[in-house]
Amino acid sequence: MCTLEKRGRLFLLKLTGDGEHRLNPTLLDNIRSAITQIRSDPSSSQSVLITTSDGKFFSNGYDLALAASDPPLRAVMAAKLQSLVADLISLPMPTIAAVTGHASAAGFLLAMSHDYILMRRDRGFLYMSELDIELVLPAWFMSMIRMKVVSPAAKRDVALTAEKITADRGLEMGIVDSSHGSAGETVEAAVKLGEEIVRRGADGHVYGRMRETLLREVLHAIGSNESASNGVRNSGSKL
């Protein structure tokens, strides 16, 4: 489902297997426990997280088929993703999404929850599919989109045109930081960027707090969206 590897000061989180990496409760739990592991590592505040995936998909979003067969799971997946995103926002280290496949809806949101998006330019797109599948975007998704997609035209293209955004188009729109020739090159570039960031030697705890401040609106939207029965928002920053 997902693996966690440590390479020096880099944590490599990989969504494994050739499937769509749909964000079902199990995968979300796996990712969250990998993040917990990362947090508790003694060198975490001088490290960098790189998230990537195998196969054709980064993630194709929530497991809608599962939700259709068992409706209460809809709210469970939403709650788990919100906790994960809150956790990523407070994570005491820079985060890089090495997008080597399609990232749709909640999958696009997961990519956007990272500080940097590096993407392959030969295949794959970022796609906020909700309008095409007749779903209204949750308020906290919109909050992330407003924070991360700054140009009004780009915001409109993401949410209201439901554009399928290639890496180079993402560069133009200010969503993608850099584009690369292949999946391998993308991950390699992410590793290089990670190593460069580690060399700068910033304090991860301070970094995490600054990110929380920058994305305060998103944390607020997540916080006000949670129902009492849906567990704890895991945004504990460890200063």
Added chain:
Amino acid sequence: MCTLEKRGDLFLLTLTGDDEHRFHPDTISSVLSLLEQAKSQSTRGSVLITTAHGKFFSNGFDLAWAQAAGSQTGAVNRMHQMVESFKPVIAALIDLPMPTIAALNGHAAASGLMFALSHDYVFMRNDRGVLYMSEVDLGLPLPDYFAAMFAAKIGTSIAKRELLLSGKKIKGEEAVALGIVDSAAHDSVEGVVEATVSLGESLAAKKWNGEVYASIRKSLYPGLCTMLSLTAKIAASP
């Protein structure tokens, strides 16, 4: 004054006549009722294209009508009346359950530019027509919902300054560079209209649910919606 035509999936709203298409209580009321008509007739795949005849898209509020009140107080009251009655027009556009495209045939100034910017996509001519926020030159403050629109739709500080604080008349090429309009590629009004019809048809082909579309649009601009007293129905879960 203004007409609403249907061409397949496309609603065409046109400000008719060769005048400045100034917003006066009567025009405001006509435009509002045509927007309400489009809303009531909307189906999956509906799209609105708004354009005008002549040299002007719209040159703003009817200041002459305000002055004709005969007194300072009277003029101020009339201005206030136009500002207040125009708000529902803008709200209707932000709430409209279909994609909206402004095809600028000519100049768009003050509330005329506000009207244009209330659309999801804005196309203008390359060769003629300027965007002009005249308020700074006329000594008029911006209504609160105008300011909220600019905050929502104009992305950079530089573009905001050029548009609102410099009194500049911005031509097509610069408007595109500043990110204010989507396109200024055409040297004729026919070119602009054709381009917007083409975009309109490709958006119509998506057969989107208009209610979902409007809801997503409103959630893109929460500050503006608050000013317009529009609530976005936003789902709390997938």
